[in-house]
Amino acid sequence: TMELDTKKRYMHFYNFPPYSVGEVRPLRGPGRREIGHGALAEKALLPVLPSRDKFPYTMILMSEVLSSNGSSSMASTCGSTLALMDAGVPISKPVGGIAMGVIIGRDGRYSILTDIQGAEDHYGDMDFKVAGTADGITALQMDVKVDGVEVSLLEEALSAAKKARLEILRTMAEAISAPRPDLSPYAPRIVQMKINPEKIRDVIGPGGKVINEIIDATGVAIDIEDDGSVFITSTDAASAKKATEWIRNITREVAVGEKFVGRVVKIMNFGAFVELLPGQDGLVHISEFEKKGVRRMDDVIAPGAMIEVLVREIDSQGRISLALVSLPEKK
Secondary structure, eight states: OOOOOOOOSSSEEEEEEEGGGOOOOOOOSSHHHHHHHHHHHHHHHHHGGGTTTTOOEEEEEEEEEESSSHHHHHHHHHHHHHHHHHTTOOOSSOOOOEEEEEEOOOOOEEEESSSSSSHHHHHHEEEEEEOSSSSSSSEEEEEEEOOOOHHHHHHHHHHHHHHHHHHHHHHHHOSSSOOSSOOOOOOOOOEEOOOGGGGGGHHHHHHHHHHHHHHHHHEEEEEEEETTTTEEEESSSSHHHHHHHHHHHOOOOTTTOOEEEEEEEETTEEEEEEETTTTEEEEEHHHHHHTTTTGGGGGTTTTTOOOEEEEEEOOOOOEEEEEEOOOOOOO
């Protein structure tokens, strides 16, 4: 069978309708030209695409060729770069491409052609496509109609291709020189974050209570992997940000020296327990209240009161000792 089962993050579809070159034939599925040219333009961009950790999106790019009298695959490569940068995809470098050709005489003399047109491709002896960044080549494709070419000819063609590619990249940079800092506000958001695997149960909650609360309140979708990778998918940036901050507050670790305005959750005869973050409480010892001139804690605070505290110490068992910074103002 010719079927393949693969996974791809970046897919380039290339449409080359017959009317783009003045032909009349039925519009059917992709042929050899569409598959080959699309694969070349796709391969040219792969080395500069961001990693999945940095940009956890699947990217689908469509090149529609409306008219052609030259290398539409190299035009698609240049167009891909511009489209990705305009969409806010953080590619490492812009990629440009150029189609080189050669005409070889019977006496062995030859002429290198740059940016060949349709007639030069048809009557010429070589079609040599070169794509890459300002630093190097990312993809090559060569078709020849002769038995072979000299190494010196290839060196000359590659040198001319580099000169042309750099000129094309300069022209592209006049339109857009770097990826936009943000995605379109209308683009769906995928936020990836890493949490301590031991905190996964805190995000999920008993019977999924916590994670379902986050989903219901923000409208996002959340996927959590065993290694602590969290993927938050949302139709807008605001909802994704809200869900991200919610999970960060659940999973972040309290550090010595941090100040919090926490909620009193329980009062005991030896002090008060204060919630700093969801699921993380600390103890303000009664001696801290005595330093403020308070004889009875019940006189100044009650469960639900908000007080400012400082993380003084975290022991080996993870128990948090708090210093009292200020009490709620008396009404």
